[in-house]
Every structure is written in structure tokens, then in C-alpha cells.
Amino acid sequence: MCVLTIFFQNFQRNKIFQSFKIFYLFKTNQVNQLYKIFYSYILTEKQLEENSFPKWFDNTASINETQTNQQKKLAIIPNLNPSQQTKKLDNIKKLATTPNDQTAAIMNQTCKRCNKTFQLRSKDYFYLTSNSECIFHWGKLRNVRVDKAIEHKYSCCSGGMDSQGCDTGKHVYDGIYNGNGNGLNLTGYVQVSLLSNEEDTKLSNNVYALDCEMCYTTKGLELTRISIVDMHLNEVYESLVKPDTQILDYNTRWSGLTEESLKNCNKKLKHVQSDLMKLFNKNTILIGHSLESDFKALKLIHTNVIDTSVVFPHKMGAPYKRALRNLMSEFLQKIIQEDVQGHDSKEDAAACVSLMIWKINEDLRSKKFANIFK
Numbered sequence: 394m395c396v397l398t399i400f401f402q403n404f405q406r407n408k409i410f411q412s413f414k415i416f417y418l419f420k421t422n423q424v425n426q427l428y429k430i431f432y433s434y435i436l437t438e439k440q441l442e443e444n445s446f447p448k449w450f451d452n453t454a455s456i457n458e459t460q461t462n463q464q465k466k467l468a469i470i471p472n473l474n475p476s477q478q479t480k481k482l483d484n485i486k487k488l489a490t491t492p493n494d495q496t497a498a499i500m501n502q503t504c505k506r507c508n509k510t511f512q513l514r515s516k517d518y519f520y521l522t523s524n525s526e527c528i529f530h531w532g533k534l535r536n537v538r539v540d541k542a543i544e545h546k547y548s549c550c551s552g553g554m555d556s557q558g559c560d561t562g563k564h565v566y567d568g569i570y571n572g573n574g575n576g577l578n579l580t581g582y583v584q585v586s587l588l589s590n591e592e593d594t595k596l597s598n599n600v601y602a603l604d605c606e607m608c609y610t611t612k613g614l615e616l617t618r619i620s621i622v623d624m625h626l627n628e629v630y631e632s633l634v635k636p637d638t639q640i641l642d643y644n645t646r647w648s649g650l651t652e653e654s655l656k657n658c659n660k661k662l663k664h665v666q667s668d669l670m671k672l673f674n675k676n677t678i679l680i681g682h683s684l685e686s687d688f689k690a691l692k693l694i695h696t697n698v699i700d701t702s703v704v705f706p707h708k709m710g711a712p713y714k715r716a717l718r719n720l721m722s723e724f725l726q727k728i729i730q731e732d733v734q735g736h737d738s739k740e741d742a743a744a745c746v747s748l749m750i751w752k753i754n755e756d757l758r759s760k761k762f763a764n765i766f767k
């Protein structure tokens with residue numbers, strides 16, 4: 394079948410290939426030219442910082458070290474707003490009755506769902522059974538018109554702002570991040586070494602999209618699934634991941650994952666990191682939506698990043714971000730995340746690539762890539 398026929402078939406079926414030029418590059422797999430085009434959208438150092446992408450605490454130290462050495466180093470999450478920072482370290486208390494017993498030391502955290510304070514044993518982050526039940530609304534507060542007035546109602550159960558929650562579970566939090574590198578989850582990070590894969594030129598111009606699912610553990614949000622697709626939307630990597638720490642909530646409604654789905658999973662974060670270090674090199678471009686949260690879950694530091702939440706900004710500017718599903722329905726008239734089983738990280742990763750191809754099509758019309766097509 395000639396390229397032109399496929400182009401017109403795709404044109405009708407899928408609006409992402411509006412330009413013959415970009416379609417031709419994809420069809421003939423002109424990796425170097427495609428790489429150059431994608432590269433023009435990567436975040437600047439300032440944008441990485443503004444969007445709180447993890448980086449090394451000591452920037453000079455870690456990129457040429459082995460994975461094991463890197464994992465001992467400290468990362469920081471820059472530019473966290475105060476609501477994302479955890480008030481910790483000053484709230485570790487010892488129970489007065491047993492002043493010498495470290496096992497009795499407890500740590501207070503604030504639940505992100507119900508705002509109640511809950512306690513973890515600070516030695517091992519054990520979730521204390523004495524904690525109250527978390528009663529919460531899983532939906533978002535929305536403005537709803539009732540008669541002629543606007544009321545705030547939860548999307549989960551249409552309950553009002555002050556109504557009793559419609560779901561119950563354990564208290565949860567995002568993890569401990571204070572922005573200064575003192576956070577609990579800020580060790581164990583890895584970055585593709587500048588020395589690794591250097592001679593492997595086949596890998597040097599890869600563009601991948603990545604999306605993760607997370608669950609709540611006693612250490613905050615942790616990785617439970619990762620999906621990676623390439624720029625042709627082919628699956629490159631797919632894995633479930635079992636957190637090391639006690640799981641408080643599988644986030645089944647969003648992640649689609651349950652206790653059952655992780656029961657026979659032996660893959661841990663460190664195994665995934667090793668796989669990624671073989672798959673990526675320093676030139677690899679990673680595409681995602683609010684990718685900083687995936688990087689935090691993966692404990693990954695990488696700087697060639699395209700973030701669709703930045704490429705398609707909210708009209709009110711940062712820190713507001715547009716939802717991926719809204720971008721997909723607006724620009725590609727495609728409905729995603731409709732599945733009652735929760736998000737599909739592979740679908741979301743593919744959505745980010747499709748959005749970028751749409752964007753490239755648009756920019757081709759304005760001759761943005763004139764130098765690449767000389």
C-alpha cells in the first residue's frame with residue numbers, strides 16, 4: 394500500500410495526522426528528523442524547576458555514578474508550594490510513658506482526604522490501628538446550578554460542601570517533601586548515567602511517552618504500574634510494581650489496581666529503575682502529562698522532558714493545569730479515561746503522544762520547522 398493511501402485512510406480515521414509531512418516522517422521512520430522536531434518542545438531548565446521536577450541536591454555529584462551509588466544520594470523537589478510541603482520533623486513526638494522506647498515514637502500526618510491528623514510509628518512507618526477511620530468524598534467539588542443559585546456539590550454523591558463523606562478507608566498523604574532535600578522519599582533516585590549506553594547509537598534518538606499509576610502507602614504515593622509507549626504508540630515497557638511499604642489505599646477507582654492484581658507481583662521499584670536505565674540514555678526524550686509526579690514515583694531524574702500540561706497551558710496560567718482527558722476531547726475529539734475500572738496508564742501515555750503529534754501538525758502550518766525540512 395502506498396504511503397499516500399495510508400495517509401488518507403489515517404486522515405479520515407484519526408485526526409492526528411493532518412499534515413502529510415509529519416505522516417511521511419512517521420511512515421518512513423525518519424527517527425532523526427522526528428527526534429529533532431520533538432526536541433524543540435522539551436522543557437527548559439527553568440520550566441523543569443517551576444514544575445517541580447526532581448533534581449539532585451548536589452548537582453555535580455551523581456550523574457556519572459553507578460545506580461547503587463546514586464540511590465544513596467539525595468534528590469530535591471524544587472519549587473513546592475507550601476500546601477505540598479509536609480510539616481514533618483518537628484512533629485515527631487515520643488509518648489511520655491515510654492521515653493526510651495524508640496518503637497513508641499510516633500509521627501503526626503495530616504490526611505489529604507479528610508484533613509484529620511493521623512499517626513504513623515516513626516521507626517517503620519507502621520499505620521497505627523488507633524487511628525480513626527477516614528470518611529471522605531472521592532469526587533471533586535463542582536459548581537452546580539440549583540434553581541437559580543450556584544451550589545458546591547461533590548461529583549461522587551452530589552453531597553454538599555459540609556456533608557458527611559460517602560466513602561471510608563485509611564487516612565492517606567502524598568509523602569514527606571519539604572523542598573529542601575530533607576524529605577523521606579528523596580533517596581533512591583536514579584538518572585541515566587552519562588557514561589552508560591554512550592556507544593549505543595541505536596538508542597540515542599528515542600522518544601517515549603510514560604505514565605504511572607500510584608497507590609497510597611505509609612510513605613505516601615508510591616508506584617504500582619508503569620507504561621511506556623514509543624512515538625508510533627507501540628508498547629515499549631509495561632509492568633506492575635509492588636511497593637515495599639504497607640499499602641493504605643490501592644486507589645482502585647483511579648488506578649484500576651486491586652490487592653488481587655498485585656498479589657503475584659514481584660517487581661519492585663529498584664527493578665523497574667534498572668530496566669529504565671537500560672531502555673533510556675541521556676538523549677531519550679520522555680513525554681507525559683504532569684510528568685513530575687511520575688518521576689517522583691519512579692524516583693527518576695531526567696531532563697529531556699516534554700510535558701503536555703506545559704505545552705497545552707491552562708488559560709489561567711500555572712499552577713492551574715488542564716486535565717489530559719479534556720485536552721484529548723478538545724483537540725482530538727477522543728474520549729479517554731471512561732473506563733469504570735480506572736485509568737489505563739498505557740492509554741494515557743499514548744494520549745500524550747497523540748496530542749504532541751497534533752501540536753506538531755499545527756506548528757508545521759506556521760512553518761515552525763522550516764529549518765528541519767530544508
Ligand SMILES: [Zn+2]
Binds near residue numbers: 504505507508527528
Ligand atoms: Zn482521612
Ligand SMILES: [Zn+2]
Binds near residue numbers: 531532
Ligand atoms: Zn461523596
